[in-house]
Amino acid sequence: MLTVIANALKGGAKINGSRVVVSARSFADLTPQASFDIKRCDLHRLDEGPSGQTVLTREDGLKYYRTMQTMRRMELKADQLYKQKIIRGFCHLYDGQEACAVGIEAGINPTDHLITAYRAHGYTYTRGVSVKEIMAELTGRRGGVAKGKGGSMHMYAKNFYGGNGIVGAQVPLGAGVALACQYQGKKEVCVTLYGDGAANQGQIFESFNMAALWKLPCIFICENNKYGMGTSVERASASTDYYKRGDYVPGLRVDGMDVLGVREATKFAADYCRSGKGPILMELQTYRYHGHSMSDPGVSYRTREEIQEVRSKSDPITMLKDRMISNNMASLEEIKDIDAEIRKEVEEAAQYATSDPEPPLEDLCNHIFYNDAPLEVRGTNPWIRLKSVS
Amino acid sequence: MASLRCFLRSGKNAVSAVLRREFHRTPPAAVQVTVRDALNQAMDEELERDERVFLLGEEVAQYDGAYKVSRGLWKKYGDKRIIDTPITEMGFAGIAVGAAMAGLRPICEFMTFNFSMQAIDQVINSAAKTYYMSAGLQPVPIVFRGPNGASAGVAAQHSQCFAAWYSHCPGLKVVSPWNAEDAKGLLKAAIRDDNPVVFLENELMYGVPFEISEEAQSKDFVIPIGKAKIERQGKHITLVSHSRMVGLCLDAAAVLAKEGIECEVINMRTIRPLDAEAIETSVMKTNHLITVEGGWPQFGVGAEILARLMEGPAFNYLDAPAVRVTGVDIPMPYAKILEDNSIPQIKDIIFSVKKTLNI
Numbered sequence: 001m002l003t004v005i006a007n008a009l010k011g012g013a014k015i016n017g018s019r020v021v022v023s024a025r026s027f028a029d030l031t032p033q034a035s036f037d038i039k040r041c042d043l044h045r046l047d048e049g050p051s052g053q054t055v056l057t058r059e060d061g062l063k064y065y066r067t068m069q070t071m072r073r074m075e076l077k078a079d080q081l082y083k084q085k086i087i088r089g090f091c092h093l094y095d096g097q098e099a100c101a102v103g104i105e106a107g108i109n110p111t112d113h114l115i116t117a118y119r120a121h122g123y124t125y126t127r128g129v130s131v132k133e134i135m136a137e138l139t140g141r142r143g144g145v146a147k148g149k150g151g152s153m154h155m156y157a158k159n160f161y162g163g164n165g166i167v168g169a170q171v172p173l174g175a176g177v178a179l180a181c182q183y184q185g186k187k188e189v190c191v192t193l194y195g196d197g198a199a200n201q202g203q204i205f206e207s208f209n210m211a212a213l214w215k216l217p218c219i220f221i222c223e224n225n226k227y228g229m230g231t232s233v234e235r236a237s238a239s240t241d242y243y244k245r246g247d248y249v250p251g252l253r254v255d256g257m258d259v260l261g262v263r264e265a266t267k268f269a270a271d272y273c274r275s276g277k278g279p280i281l282m283e284l285q286t287y288r289y290h291g292h293s294m295s296d297p298g299v300s301y302r303t304r305e306e307i308q309e310v311r312s313k314s315d316p317i318t319m320l321k322d323r324m325i326s327n328n329m330a331s332l333e334e335i336k337d338i339d340a341e342i343r344k345e346v347e348e349a350a351q352y353a354t355s356d357p358e359p360p361l362e363d364l365c366n367h368i369f370y371n372d373a374p375l376e377v378r379g380t381n382p383w384i385r386l387k388s389v390s
Numbered sequence: 391m392a393s394l395r396c397f398l399r400s401g402k403n404a405v406s407a408v409l410r411r412e413f414h415r416t417p418p419a420a421v422q423v424t425v426r427d428a429l430n431q432a433m434d435e436e437l438e439r440d441e442r443v444f445l446l447g448e449e450v451a452q453y454d455g456a457y458k459v460s461r462g463l464w465k466k467y468g469d470k471r472i473i474d475t476p477i478t479e480m481g482f483a484g485i486a487v488g489a490a491m492a493g494l495r496p497i498c499e500f501m502t503f504n505f506s507m508q509a510i511d512q513v514i515n516s517a518a519k520t521y522y523m524s525a526g527l528q529p530v531p532i533v534f535r536g537p538n539g540a541s542a543g544v545a546a547q548h549s550q551c552f553a554a555w556y557s558h559c560p561g562l563k564v565v566s567p568w569n570a571e572d573a574k575g576l577l578k579a580a581i582r583d584d585n586p587v588v589f590l591e592n593e594l595m596y597g598v599p600f601e602i603s604e605e606a607q608s609k610d611f612v613i614p615i616g617k618a619k620i621e622r623q624g625k626h627i628t629l630v631s632h633s634r635m636v637g638l639c640l641d642a643a644a645v646l647a648k649e650g651i652e653c654e655v656i657n658m659r660t661i662r663p664l665d666a667e668a669i670e671t672s673v674m675k676t677n678h679l680i681t682v683e684g685g686w687p688q689f690g691v692g693a694e695i696l697a698r699l700m701e702g703p704a705f706n707y708l709d710a711p712a713v714r715v716t717g718v719d720i721p722m723p724y725a726k727i728l729e730d731n732s733i734p735q736i737k738d739i740i741f742s743v744k745k746t747l748n749i
Contacts, residue, residue, distance in 0.1 A: 113492065115488075145527075146523065146524050146525040146527065147525035147526075148525075149522065149523060149524075149525045150523045150524060150525065154523040154524060156524045156527045156528050157527075161488070161491050161492075161528070162520075162523075162524070162528075164516070165515070166511055166515050166516075169484060169511055169512060169515060169516055171484070172480065172481045172482075172483070172484020172485050172487075172488060172512065173484050173485075173487055173488035173491065173512075173516055174488060175481075175484070175485050175488060176484060176485035176486060176487060176488020176489040176490075176491070176492065177488045177489070177491060177492040178488075179485055179488070179489045179492075179494075180488070180489045180492035180493055180494045181492070183444070183470065183489070183494060184493065184494075190492075202480065203478075203480040203481050203484060206476070206478035206480060206481025206482070207481050207484070207485070209476055209478065209481070210475065210476065210478070210481055210482065210485060213476070214473075363525075366525075366526070367521055367522045367524075367525050367526045368521070368522055368560055368561055369521065369561075369563075369584075369585045370521050370526070370529035370531075370584045370585055371529070371584040371585075372583075372584075372585065375663060377560075382701035382702075390526070
């Protein structure tokens with residue numbers, strides 16, 4: 001809050017003295033917190049679900065707004081860089097789904113764990129990696145979070161296990177992280193995400209089975225954005241009630257476009273897991289504006305009208321902004337200032353990501369093994385002997 | 391004379407001193423241990439040493455292990471550390487990898503490596519490649535172990551050797567012990583290694599007893615991964631092998647010795663990283679090479695050794711082309727006569743040696 005005031009004062013001071021006075025007066029008028037109704041969740045094998053009401057503080061609201069907006073601008077910038085061929089290979093963009101990542105992070109602790117699939121840039125950010133390091137990884141530079149060696153789908157951070165390229169493989173991994181939490185006796189949970197496309201993978205049902213058998217503290221979350229690549233949910237799944245697909249695992253279906261709804265559901269799920277009751281499943285109904293990846297225009301299997309309708313009626317960032325403005329929790333000006341700051345941050349990150357040098361060739365063979373003596377690696381022909389250090 | 395003087399001087403103490411000195415002169419106690427028991431001891435010692443180590447797999451706990459390799463461990467360590475899994479390889483291998491990423495040190499048992507094919511994506515894409523993809527942020531300290539290769543009468547779907555498949559991939563270490571000492575030292579090394587290790591055992595070797603040295607009986611006995619061992623010195627030809635076939639090479643060498651042919655038998659111990667130097671040094675001495683493996687010939691372990699030899703300094707020392715003795719290039723049949731003729735026998739090794747030496 002103080003930062004916002006400071007920024008507003010800075011902004012005011014640049015133009016003329018009287019503006020400062022006006023801004024200061026308007027902040028004092030702003031509501032510090034308000035209560036909001038959130039959509040009730042559909043429940044499976046649960047007697048009660050998350051509350052239908054939640055309290056949002058101004059501080060939290062601005063934080064969620066800032067985070068979602070940063071993610072949005074970051075993804076749009078990635079789109080731009082991809083079209084300029086500065087980012088190559090796979091690039092799966094998250095714009096439209098911001099409320100999921102931000103709501104989940106708001107519902108857990110930094111000491112909890114999270115793993116997701118390949119649409120991972122948003123989660124990489126919420127789990128603590130800077131926009132700069134994310135973008136530099138996308139452009140394959142040495143300043144990237146994985147030193148340029150991983151790319152879009154392979155970014156990692158503390159308590160964040162990527163970024164996984166093989167559809168569904170991250171779900172058993174997440175259950176394994178949850179096993180480690182249980183084994184080590186900490187009251188931590190693991191959030192394990194997958195999409196509507198992955199939801200039919202056999203290994204996910206194997207994970208449900210073991211998680212339920214051993215009561216692993218695992219929150220399975222299906223981000224249902226209605227399309228698995230180019231295939232709509234109706235064409236891929238015999239049952240599209242993804243929150244029920246855990247069968248004996250209790251589940252809830254949540255409006256994934258409402259960051260407050262996601263937050264409450266996540267808190268509910270985390271409490272459930274932490275109490276030792278075992279795993280729980282959450283389906284977040286959400287939407288992606290981009291196609292499956294940058295190679296997919298995203299309009300051959302859905303209409304532009306559909307995309308436009310979601311944008312105008314259910315955009316998560318707009319929804320939060322409107323809520324805050326209409327409840328006098330934030331002023332249009334400060335929102336504009338936040339937007340400007342974010343634009344600057346993302347621009348600078350993109351600058352960095354395009355100017356940072358690529359990784360040195362000496363790094364080519366490093367990081368094969370951890371904590372090992374240096375080894376020799378065969379190059380492309382028998383005379384090239386390369387060195388690998390841990 | 392000196393000991394007599396000692397004895398007279400120091401009386402009763404001297405007697406025991408002399409007796410003690412007598413005991414020290416005898417050779418150290420040789421112990422016979424089966425490969426199964428060696429593996430069991432290795433896991434027991436490592437479970438005791440580091441509480442992050444745990445074992446999961448089908449029947450490893452209450453059944454004492456499908457092949458009894460984990461006998462007694464569940465009784466000693468309980469449900470938390472010895473975990474029976476459902477028959478869902480892809481799921482439990484992934485769970486093991488996730489646990490390794492989050493700080494534990496799992497031993498993931500595949501009842502046989504044939505079933506590891508169901509989970510191979512987790513072994514390769516989730517375990518082997520992650521440290522590299524994360525540029526060092528995410529290590530994966532895990533051991534995948536279980537019986538590999540041909541058994542007896544279990545037919546095609548249960549007899550495949552996976553040494554070549556796993557050894558193809560960077561990011562994995564692949565270990566293949568032969569005797570009890572190998573089994574114990576290498577498994578302990580694999581568990582202590584901070585990287586994914588594929589540990590290929592052999593069902594037919596589980597019940598075979600071997601003498602293990604006093605050194606190998608110590609709780610800190612570890613055999614370094616990546617170093618081959620010369621089991622038998624020789625000067626006429628080098629035989630390179632891994633796992634059960636090492637025994638066949640030694641048997642063949644014993645027969646050939648009677649005819650004056652001295653074979654140098656190398657036990658690879660580790661398939662990846664391959665100890666090419668040990669093989670090259672030997673070939674530069676003997677000028678002849680044969681590789682012996684149970685797996686199929688095409689793109690196999692022997693194929694890799696021969697390729698390396700061609701590209702390395704030892705090529706110029708070869709007096710004859712290096713050849714491979716391998717399993718027959720067919721799915722494993724069931725009938726005993728067919729099965730016996732599908733894998734290398736001692737006579738095949740002897741025949742190949744004589745052909746190579748032009749005898």
